[in-house]
Amino acid sequence: MKRNRLTSSTTLGFLAAGVLSANFATATAVQAEELNLCWAAWDPANALVELSKDFEEQSGHTMSFEFVPWPNFADRMLNELNSGGKLCDLLIGDSQWIGGAAENGQYLKLNEFFEQESISMDDFLPATVVGYAQWPKNTPNYYALPAYADVVGWTYRKDWFSRPEIQAEFMEQHGRELDVPKTLEELKQIGEFFQGRDIDGKTVYGAAIYTERGSEGLTMGLTNALYNYGFQYEDPDKPYELEGFVNSQGSIDGLEFYKSLYDCCTPPGASDAYMSQNIDAYKSGQVAMQMNFAFIWPGVEADPVVGNGNSGYFSNPAGPTGQFAQLGGQGISVVANSENTDAALEYIKWFAQQEVQQKWWDVGGAPALRAVVEAPDFAQSQPFAQTFLDSMAIVKDFWAEPSYASLLIATQSRMHNYVVAGQGTAKEALDGLVKDWDEIFEDEGKK
Amino acid sequence: MSNSTIDRAAQATPPAMAQRVKGFSDRTIAWIFVAPTILILLAINIFPLIWTIYLSFTNFRVNRPNNEVEWVGLKNYQRILGDSDVWMTMQATAHFLIWTIVLQVLIGFVLAYLINKKFRGNDLWTTIIVFPMMLSPAVVGNFWTFLYQPQIGLFNYVVSFFTGVDPASFSMIGEVDLAPWAIVIVDTWMWTPFVMLICLAGLRSIPDSIYEAAECDRATKWRQFWTITIPMILPFLMLAVLFRGIENFKMFDLVVQLTGGGPGNTTTLTSIDLKREAFEKWRTGYSSAYAVILFVTVFGLASIYVKALNRVKQR
Numbered sequence: 001m002k003r004n005r006l007t008s009s010t011t012l013g014f015l016a017a018g019v020l021s022a023n024f025a026t027a028t029a030v031q032a033e034e035l036n037l038c039w040a041a042w043d044p045a046n047a048l049v050e051l052s053k054d055f056e057e058q059s060g061h062t063m064s065f066e067f068v069p070w071p072n073f074a075d076r077m078l079n080e081l082n083s084g085g086k087l088c089d090l091l092i093g094d095s096q097w098i099g100g101a102a103e104n105g106q107y108l109k110l111n112e113f114f115e116q117e118s119i120s121m122d123d124f125l126p127a128t129v130v131g132y133a134q135w136p137k138n139t140p141n142y143y144a145l146p147a148y149a150d151v152v153g154w155t156y157r158k159d160w161f162s163r164p165e166i167q168a169e170f171m172e173q174h175g176r177e178l179d180v181p182k183t184l185e186e187l188k189q190i191g192e193f194f195q196g197r198d199i200d201g202k203t204v205y206g207a208a209i210y211t212e213r214g215s216e217g218l219t220m221g222l223t224n225a226l227y228n229y230g231f232q233y234e235d236p237d238k239p240y241e242l243e244g245f246v247n248s249q250g251s252i253d254g255l256e257f258y259k260s261l262y263d264c265c266t267p268p269g270a271s272d273a274y275m276s277q278n279i280d281a282y283k284s285g286q287v288a289m290q291m292n293f294a295f296i297w298p299g300v301e302a303d304p305v306v307g308n309g310n311s312g313y314f315s316n317p318a319g320p321t322g323q324f325a326q327l328g329g330q331g332i333s334v335v336a337n338s339e340n341t342d343a344a345l346e347y348i349k350w351f352a353q354q355e356v357q358q359k360w361w362d363v364g365g366a367p368a369l370r371a372v373v374e375a376p377d378f379a380q381s382q383p384f385a386q387t388f389l390d391s392m393a394i395v396k397d398f399w400a401e402p403s404y405a406s407l408l409i410a411t412q413s414r415m416h417n418y419v420v421a422g423q424g425t426a427k428e429a430l431d432g433l434v435k436d437w438d439e440i441f442e443d444e445g446k447k
Numbered sequence: 448m449s450n451s452t453i454d455r456a457a458q459a460t461p462p463a464m465a466q467r468v469k470g471f472s473d474r475t476i477a478w479i480f481v482a483p484t485i486l487i488l489l490a491i492n493i494f495p496l497i498w499t500i501y502l503s504f505t506n507f508r509v510n511r512p513n514n515e516v517e518w519v520g521l522k523n524y525q526r527i528l529g530d531s532d533v534w535m536t537m538q539a540t541a542h543f544l545i546w547t548i549v550l551q552v553l554i555g556f557v558l559a560y561l562i563n564k565k566f567r568g569n570d571l572w573t574t575i576i577v578f579p580m581m582l583s584p585a586v587v588g589n590f591w592t593f594l595y596q597p598q599i600g601l602f603n604y605v606v607s608f609f610t611g612v613d614p615a616s617f618s619m620i621g622e623v624d625l626a627p628w629a630i631v632i633v634d635t636w637m638w639t640p641f642v643m644l645i646c647l648a649g650l651r652s653i654p655d656s657i658y659e660a661a662e663c664d665r666a667t668k669w670r671q672f673w674t675i676t677i678p679m680i681l682p683f684l685m686l687a688v689l690f691r692g693i694e695n696f697k698m699f700d701l702v703v704q705l706t707g708g709g710p711g712n713t714t715t716l717t718s719i720d721l722k723r724e725a726f727e728k729w730r731t732g733y734s735s736a737y738a739v740i741l742f743v744t745v746f747g748l749a750s751i752y753v754k755a756l757n758r759v760k761q762r
Contacts, residue, residue: 074727075726075727078510078729079726081510082509082510082729083509100510104510104511104512104513105513203615212707213706213707213708213709213710213711214703214707214708214709215707267598268597268598268615268616268618269595269596269597269598269600269615269618269620269621270621271618271620271621271622271709271710272620272621272706272707272709272710286598402510402511403728405727405728405729406727406728406730409723409727409728413532413711413712413715416709416710416711416712417710417711417712418711420621420709420710420711421623421709421710421711421712421713422623423623423711
């Protein structure tokens with residue numbers, strides 16, 4: 001009797017659960033949600049709005065967007081995550097946020113979802129998987145789908161470089177042809193060559209490089225020199241051991257090189273320049289070369305003055321110990337606090353499809369799906385496509401630790417003090433950085 | 448009989464009104480009126496203050512909700528007061544504070560003195576002079592970065608015009624020696640009109656009869672200025688210094704827009720440093736201690752100053 005009662009109540013329970021889950025499944029499949037996607041306010045975001053119209057059409061969900069200008073992007077979005085806000089269902093967050101967001105449960109872990117939907121991380125460029133999706137790094141724990149592949153590279157005035165009189169003068173001065181620099185030293189020589197030069201009655205300068213103080217600008221530029229001179233974030237065999245790696249002789253040389261590039265070859269007043277200032281300096285014809293993330297290249301090509309074949313692109317040149325470039329770009333994550341996680345996951349599933357990724361490239365995005373970027377015709381699809389591929393193959397990224405912001409602020413402070421303010425020596429700046437970073441890792445209990 | 452505010456409010460309530468609300472004493476009615484204000488004050492002023500003081504003794508981080516919060520005693524305070532970078536920001540703040548106040552009071556007073564004279568177009572000039580303080584600090588910061596631009600900036604052009612120096616040869620916001628002055632100049636441009644308005648109110652409050660009596664006594668203009676104008680306007684000047692002092696101690700937006708705290712840390716004021724600690728590094732406990740130190744400093748200095756101001760007023 002007792003058993004019978006138990007059986008019937010269990011049956012009822014199963015029935016109820018069945019009805020409920022059926023309702024839930026129907027609701028999630030049919031009910032249209034309003035999804036809010038948060039990202040930085042820049043050209044690729046506009047391209048994503050266009051791209052997402054297909055998703056709206058196919059899924060019945062509606063999309064809204066919250067785009068924040070780069071200088072405030074981290075402040076605004078990290079505030080949102082830390083305060084448990086529900087503004088964003090999907091967040092295309094900076095690569096360095098992944099550690100903190102994963103450890104603090106702010107992003108959904110996507111392993112199960114990827115498995116269920118047969119989305120394989122092997123299908124994406126390895127550097128983007130490590131940089132945008134994994135935490136801890138190099139472990140199969142995924143919190144994002146690589147969404148926008150980006151890297152620091154260089155743009156140059158091909159039209160100026162090809163002028164016979166300029167070619168001749170450069171040849172006379174340096175005994176070689178004026179062409180894309182293969183090393184950082186060559187890049188500096190070209191910068192010096194153009195600095196203060198009169199071109200078409202206008203004084204022009206060598207190069208626009210990153211020097212911005214307030215957020216991450218200087219660090220994103222400086223690392224392109226540091227990496228190539230031998231800087232390492234830590235002892236490869238002993239995590240968080242910094243002494244002798246961050247402040248190695250190579251790092252000192254790299255830092256001195258970047259300062260010399262700032263001193264010799266930048267336009268006057270370029271003491272706080274980041275992406276938009278460099279774009280302006282380049283497009284207005286002030287500089288012969290600019291350092292910038294690859295996202296700007298479609299805009300350069302489309303520009304009536306510097307576009308249409310007047311610009312060329314090259315990867316960050318090699319230094320004495322190697323050739324690397326600073327990774328940019330972001331992965332797309334589902335915010336754990338979202339009330340629309342099913343629809344958000346649906347978006348990620350849609351976004352991961354090859355045809356969508358191909359269209360992403362066509363509308364001005366930068367996919368990380370290998371089937372798209374490794375397709376035979378990809379390199380010829382845009383004048384900068386080959387440089388993009390070459391650059392993506394040599395990337396390194398800044399710390400993605402949960403304490404990345406503290407590590408970044410210390411870097412900005414120490415490096416700006418040396419490079420722009422000219423205070424102290426490169427060794428003092430790097431020793432100071434080791435001290436700051438050590439303190440942060442000790443606070444974190446990592447040392 | 449108690450002399451508390453509540454009692455005084457109760458006594459001031461008209462009897463007829465008090466009698467209409469049956470069942471409540473005058474004192475209860477007074478409490479009913481005062482309570483919402485007290486509750487709001489407690490909620491938005493006192494509680495956050497006490498909470499901040501509590502957090503300042505912990506290692507709490509708002510972005511690590513899962514971490515255990517530990518009591519660290521005075522460690523945060525010791526770290527802040529022993530940190531040379533913090534003292535550098537204090538130094539930068541002091542430089543900014545002192546020079547902006549000195550310049551604004553001097554220029555503001557001179558402008559008020561001139562505007563106080565009766566001449567044609569007086570109102571128009573007052574409006575034009577007051578215009579900068581009507582703008583948003585973010586806007587002001589942004590357009591001054593253009594004015595300071597070495598190649599196209601108006602400021603460099605003007606300096607070049609008068610001195611013959613190449614405008615592209617110096618960068619007001621990019622050089623260590625010039626950047627602290629760059630932010631002083633912009634803040635002075637923006638807020639001198641405010642000081643001018645306070646001084647103008649002071650000048651207009653001096654009765655003409657006092658000057659007339661001085662004229663009768665054959666006092667010179669110079670003597671009238673030192674013995675009538677200055678003493679009578681002094682409380683207003685001191686008030687202007689207090690307002691500008693408090694405002695500039697927490698200066699943030701204008702400087703962030705102009706220099707981002709650079710070059711290096713040259714223009715990193717305490718408020719910028721505090722914001723980085725609290726909302727970029729998310730060291731909530733540490734930044735709470737930092738905020739408490741700043742609060743005590745401002746509160747202490749302001750209290751001493753207000754006492755001095757009252758003494759001047761009584762004179």
